[in-house]
Amino acid sequence: MINDKPYLIDAITGNSRFLASLGNTGRMYRLWWPNIDFPQHVDKIRSGLFFENGLGGTSWFDEPDYGWIHEAAYVPDTNIFRVTANHRTLPVTAVTVDYAVPGEDFHVRDYTFTNTGDEPVSFQFMFYSSFSITENKLYNTVFFDEEADAIVHYRHRYFFSIGSSNVCTGFQAGFAWEAADTGALRGSMIEMTTDGGMSWKISELAPGASVTIPVYIAAGNDRFESLAALAKAKSKPSTEWFAESSQYWHEFVAAATPCPTDDPETKDLYVRSLLMFKLMSDEKTGSIVAAPEFDENFTRCGGYSYCWGRDAAFITTALDKAGLGSLTDRFYDWALTAQDPDGSWQQRHFHDGSLAPSWGIQLDEGASLIWGMWEHYKHTGSREFAERVWPAVAKGAAFLVTTLDPETGLPSPSRDLWEEREAEHTYSAAAVFGGLSAAASFADLQGQAELAAEWSAAASRVSAGLDAHGYNEARDSFYRALKLTVYPHVYHEAAERGEQVFTKTSAKGYVTHHVQHDPVIDISLLGISVPFGAVAPEDTRMQKTADVVERELTMPGVGGIKRYEDDTYAGGNPWVLTTLWLAHYRIANGQYDEAKKHLRWAMDHRTQTGLLPEQVDKVTGETAWVVPLTWSHAMFVLTIFMLAEKGQF
Known part of the structure; x- marks a missing residue:
C-alpha cells in the first residue's frame, strides 16, 4: 500500500467547518475539522471493488496502477468535486462525488457504480478508513456500532462515524487493510488502533444499471454528537444533500459582485x-x-x-x-x-x-x-x-x-x-x-x-x-534592505570588496555581523x-x-x-x-x-x-x-x- 501523501493536490472541498484535500483520482488525502487549519485527521481513505474470481484482490479505483482511468472536475459553480473512473478491462464505471454539506458536521462521499458490460455483474464495494486523529496515531480507538451500522474512529474529544444509508454487509474494526485488500473483512468489533473497513455486496447488477452508495463521514466531540450527525446524514437521500449543497454554492456565487x-x-x-x-x-x-x-x-x-x-x-x-x-x-x-x-x-x-x-x-x-x-x-x-x-x-x-x-x-x-x-x-x-x-x-x-x-x-x-x-x-x-544580518563569511567577503559592514555585540556578549546595504x-x-x-x-x-x-x-x-x-x-x-x-x-x-x-x-x-x-x-x-x-x-x-x-x- 502506498503510504506517502503528495505535496501537490488537485482539489479541495468543504464547508468552512470541514476542509478536505483530494487527488484527481478521488483519493482523500487530508481532512480538517472543526477548524480548517488544525487538526488534520485522515491517514488514508481508500475505496475500491472486489470481484469474486476476479483480479485476486480489491481493485482500488483511486489508484491508476489498478487499471483505472480518471476524469476529474468540479461541478460548475460549486465546491463539489466529481471523479469518474473507468477501468481498462472491468465492466464497471465508478463515479465519486465529494462535498461537505453547508452548515452540517458531515462530509459526503457519494459513489455510483454503473455496469458498462453486456452481462450482469456482482462485486463488493470496499471502503477502508485509517485515521490519525489530531495528527497522532497514539491512543486511537476504532469500533463498530451495530445500531448505527457505522465504523467509529475516535481519539480524545474527536469522533468520526462512517456509515451509509445502505446497510453494510461486512465490517472490521482494526487491522483492516489486508482484509479489505483481499475482500474478506472479519467482523471484529473494537480495537485500540487507527483503521477499519466496511463493505457492501452488489449482486447481479444488470447491464446499463447503476447503484449509488453514499458514504458519510460525520464528526462530533463525543460519540453521541458524531452518531447524531451520521443519523442526520442518513435521514435524507444523498440526492437531496447534493441538491441543497449545489443550491447553496450557486446562491453564494450569485450574491457576490459579478465578474467585471x-x-x-x-x-x-x-x-x-x-x-x-x-x-x-x-x-x-x-x-x-x-x-x-x-x-x-x-x-x-x-x-x-x-x-x-x-x-x-x-x-x-x-x-x-x-x-x-x-x-x-x-x-x-x-x-x-x-x-x-x-x-x-x-x-x-x-x-x-x-x-x-x-x-x-x-x-x-x-x-x-x-x-x-x-x-x-x-x-x-x-x-x-x-x-x-x-x-x-x-x-x-x-x-x-x-x-x-x-x-x-x-x-x-x-x-x-x-x-x-x-x-x-x-x-x-x-x-x-x-x-x-x-x-x-x-x-x-x-x-x-x-x-x-x-x-x-x-x-x-x-x-x-x-x-x-x-x-x-x-x-x-x-x-x-539596510542593516542586513549576515553570516560571518559573508561579512568578511563584503568587507574585502570595500562595502559598508559593521558588527553588534549583545548584552550577553554575542557578536552579530551586518552589511549596510542589501x-x-x-x-x-x-x-x-x-x-x-x-x-x-x-x-x-x-x-x-x-x-x-x-x-x-x-x-x-x-x-x-x-x-x-x-x-x-x-x-x-x-x-x-x-x-x-x-x-x-x-x-x-x-x-x-x-x-x-x-x-x-x-x-x-x-x-x-x-x-x-x-x-x-x-x-x-x-x-x-x-x-x-x-x-x-x-x-x-x-x-x-x-x-x-x-x-x-
Missing part, C-alpha cells in the same frame, strides 16, 4: 476564486488560512496551514472587491483576538488565535492588518467597524512608532516577508508607512487630532528614510508603491525599480516573475502572486497592456481544476508548489478589478 468582464476564462477563474475564498475562511473563528497544509512534517517548508496578517490584508481587500465583505468583517474580529498586549501581531497564528510556529516578528504583519482595516472601512463606510477596531489600531500604531530607527527613520530590523532574513527591509518600511497612515486616518475619524498628527509624522519619517537611504543608484532600484532585486520592492503608496507609481525611481524587477526576475523560457534574484526555495520558480504584483504596478502606472500580459500568464498556469498555485515549475511550466494559495487568488481578483476600474475590460 464577460471573458469566459476570466469569469471561470473568478468564480473558482470566490468558492475557494469561502473554503479558506474558518466558520468557527473567521480566520483565513494561507493554504491547506501539504507538508505537515516540515520536510521542505515551514508549513502553510496558518493565518498570516500580511496575506490576509491582501485577501480581505480582494474579498471586499468581490462582494464578500462579511468574510472580511469576521476576519478582523478574529484579528483583534490575536493581537499581543504590546500592540504587535506576531508572524502567524493558528485559527484559535494561538501563536503558530514562528521565525520571529515581522513588522509588516501588524502594519498590513491596520492598513487592511482602513481599506475595509473605506469600502464599507461602517462607523461601527471603525469603532470596533479602533482600540487595536491605537495600540498597533503606538507599537509601530516605537520600532522606528532614529538613524534611518525606517522600522527596526525584523524578518522579511519571505521569512528568510533580518534587516531594516524596504518592504516592511512601506507596510509600516501604510499602517501608520491608515492609523492616522482612523484617528482623524475618531476626532483624535494629536494622535493623527503624531502617526502622520511617523509615517513621514518612514517615507523620508526611504528617500534618503533607500535608493540604489548603481542598480536603478531601491535597496531591498542590493538584491526583489518583487516586494513594488510594495513601496502598490499597495502602500510610500512612493508614487509615477516616481522615476519607482518606474526604474519596476523595470529592473521585470528584467532581472522574469524566468527565461517559461516566463513569470520569481521572488528575487538568487531565490532557491522549492527550486527557485516563478510565482503567480509575484507576477500579478507586477501587473498591479503596471496598472497603477497606466501600462495596461503589460499588466494584461502578466494576468494572462497567471491564468494560463492555473491547475486543471481551476486553482491557482503558489509556484510554477521554471522548466516545465507545470504546477510546482502549494495548491491552492489563497494569496494567489486574491492577487488575481485584485488585478481584474484594478483593470476594470481603469476601464480596461
Whole structure:
C-alpha cells in the first residue's frame, strides 16, 4: 500500500467547518475539522471493488496502477468535486462525488457504480478508513456500532462515524487493510488502533444499471454528537444533500459582485476564486488560512496551514472587491483576538488565535492588518467597524512608532516577508508607512487630532528614510534592505570588496555581523508603491525599480516573475502572486497592456481544476508548489478589478 501523501493536490472541498484535500483520482488525502487549519485527521481513505474470481484482490479505483482511468472536475459553480473512473478491462464505471454539506458536521462521499458490460455483474464495494486523529496515531480507538451500522474512529474529544444509508454487509474494526485488500473483512468489533473497513455486496447488477452508495463521514466531540450527525446524514437521500449543497454554492456565487468582464476564462477563474475564498475562511473563528497544509512534517517548508496578517490584508481587500465583505468583517474580529498586549501581531497564528510556529516578528504583519482595516472601512463606510477596531489600531500604531530607527527613520530590523532574513527591509518600511497612515486616518475619524498628527509624522519619517537611504543608484532600484544580518563569511567577503559592514555585540556578549546595504532585486520592492503608496507609481525611481524587477526576475523560457534574484526555495520558480504584483504596478502606472500580459500568464498556469498555485515549475511550466494559495487568488481578483476600474475590460 502506498503510504506517502503528495505535496501537490488537485482539489479541495468543504464547508468552512470541514476542509478536505483530494487527488484527481478521488483519493482523500487530508481532512480538517472543526477548524480548517488544525487538526488534520485522515491517514488514508481508500475505496475500491472486489470481484469474486476476479483480479485476486480489491481493485482500488483511486489508484491508476489498478487499471483505472480518471476524469476529474468540479461541478460548475460549486465546491463539489466529481471523479469518474473507468477501468481498462472491468465492466464497471465508478463515479465519486465529494462535498461537505453547508452548515452540517458531515462530509459526503457519494459513489455510483454503473455496469458498462453486456452481462450482469456482482462485486463488493470496499471502503477502508485509517485515521490519525489530531495528527497522532497514539491512543486511537476504532469500533463498530451495530445500531448505527457505522465504523467509529475516535481519539480524545474527536469522533468520526462512517456509515451509509445502505446497510453494510461486512465490517472490521482494526487491522483492516489486508482484509479489505483481499475482500474478506472479519467482523471484529473494537480495537485500540487507527483503521477499519466496511463493505457492501452488489449482486447481479444488470447491464446499463447503476447503484449509488453514499458514504458519510460525520464528526462530533463525543460519540453521541458524531452518531447524531451520521443519523442526520442518513435521514435524507444523498440526492437531496447534493441538491441543497449545489443550491447553496450557486446562491453564494450569485450574491457576490459579478465578474467585471464577460471573458469566459476570466469569469471561470473568478468564480473558482470566490468558492475557494469561502473554503479558506474558518466558520468557527473567521480566520483565513494561507493554504491547506501539504507538508505537515516540515520536510521542505515551514508549513502553510496558518493565518498570516500580511496575506490576509491582501485577501480581505480582494474579498471586499468581490462582494464578500462579511468574510472580511469576521476576519478582523478574529484579528483583534490575536493581537499581543504590546500592540504587535506576531508572524502567524493558528485559527484559535494561538501563536503558530514562528521565525520571529515581522513588522509588516501588524502594519498590513491596520492598513487592511482602513481599506475595509473605506469600502464599507461602517462607523461601527471603525469603532470596533479602533482600540487595536491605537495600540498597533503606538507599537509601530516605537520600532522606528532614529538613524534611518525606517522600522527596526525584523524578518522579511519571505521569512528568510533580518534587516531594516524596504518592504516592511512601506507596510509600516501604510499602517501608520491608515492609523492616522482612523484617528482623524475618531476626532483624535494629536494622535493623527503624531502617526502622520511617523509615517513621514518612514517615507523620508526611504528617500534618503533607500535608493540604489548603481542598480536603478531601491535597496531591498539596510542593516542586513549576515553570516560571518559573508561579512568578511563584503568587507574585502570595500562595502559598508559593521558588527553588534549583545548584552550577553554575542557578536552579530551586518552589511549596510542589501542590493538584491526583489518583487516586494513594488510594495513601496502598490499597495502602500510610500512612493508614487509615477516616481522615476519607482518606474526604474519596476523595470529592473521585470528584467532581472522574469524566468527565461517559461516566463513569470520569481521572488528575487538568487531565490532557491522549492527550486527557485516563478510565482503567480509575484507576477500579478507586477501587473498591479503596471496598472497603477497606466501600462495596461503589460499588466494584461502578466494576468494572462497567471491564468494560463492555473491547475486543471481551476486553482491557482503558489509556484510554477521554471522548466516545465507545470504546477510546482502549494495548491491552492489563497494569496494567489486574491492577487488575481485584485488585478481584474484594478483593470476594470481603469476601464480596461
